[in-house]
Amino acid sequence: MADRKNEQKKSQNRDSQRQKAEAEQEEEMNQQLAQIARRKELNARFGYDVERERLAVIRAAQPITGRILEAGTGQGHLAINLARLGYRLVSFDLSAEQLEFARQNLEANKLAQLVELRQEDGEKLSFPDCSFEIVFSVNMIHHLKDPYRVIDELSRALVPGGKLIISDFNPEGLAMMAEIHRLEGGQHEASPVGIDEVEKYLKDNGFKIKKTRTRFQIILVASRDSKF
Incomplete structure (x- = not known):
């Protein structure tokens, strides 16, 4: 008893x-x-539309075929927009908290079946070499202490002739984010390595670049394909 x-x-x-x-x-x-x-609300005050910016990245990356990887899931904005267009993808983030929020966001939009979420360290990915035809990184680079190590890993996971799409804030975008964080009572810390340095690094490592600009972002579509 x-x-x-x-x-x-x-x-x-x-x-x-x-x-x-x-x-x-x-x-x-x-x-x-x-x-x-x-x-x-703050984004709207500054004229920054997250969905519009993500769709601009997707347009710049066309044509999109094959296996897709997203580096830096965040809250799932890019993953949701890709999934809405019918794409399947793998999306990783280092933060378990962000992944959980993205999972719930995807489920709320009835898109969870199209996105495989993974917790990964961008400096040492578990994916084998040449795993993806398309690799996206949106607004992640400016958060990194050593973006070049992450770029090397993303390049390793890319098939020969695949496309690496890196989009991040331009100076106006970084200034906007700094002001938004200030209004929220915080501080927006950004890597000293900006999108211009990333472009040079990619070119130095054999990538050809197609560049697109929006008001707040620079989008780099990079490939080692000789026909690119």
């Missing part, structure tokens, strides 16, 4: 801990949603 009571007590404790964890996760998600809503 005592053993049964102990087991019941343990079971109740486990249930209580699980419910507490679920409640904390829900509260964290609600806070993130509120933060995203505030960020969307």
Whole structure:
């Protein structure tokens, strides 16, 4: 009888801990949603439309065929826009928190079946060489301490003749993000390596570049294909 009571007590404790964890996760998600809503308002104030910018990246990358990798899932903006167009892809991020939010975002849009989310370190990817025909990186480079190591890894995962699409903020975009973070009470830290340095690095490593500009971003479509 005592053993049964102990087991019941343990079971109740486990249930209580699980419910507490679920409640904390829900509260964290609600806070993130509120933060995203505030960020969307600030973006609009500065004329920055995240979806429009992501669609510009997708247009610049056309034609898009074969296996697709996204580096830096974030909240899932690019993955959602690609999936809406019917593309299947693998998307990775180092942050488990960001991946969880992206997963819920994809599920809310009924697109989760098209996107495989992975937790990966961009400096040491688990993918074999030559795994993808298309590799995207959008607004990730300026967050990195050593972007070149990540670019080398993304290049390794790219098939010969594949396309590496790197898009990041131009000076106006970085200034906008710095001001938005200031208004939120924070600070936007950016790598000293900008998109211009990334372009030079790609060219020095045998890539040909097609460049597209939007108001806030520079989009580099890079390939070693001789016909590119």
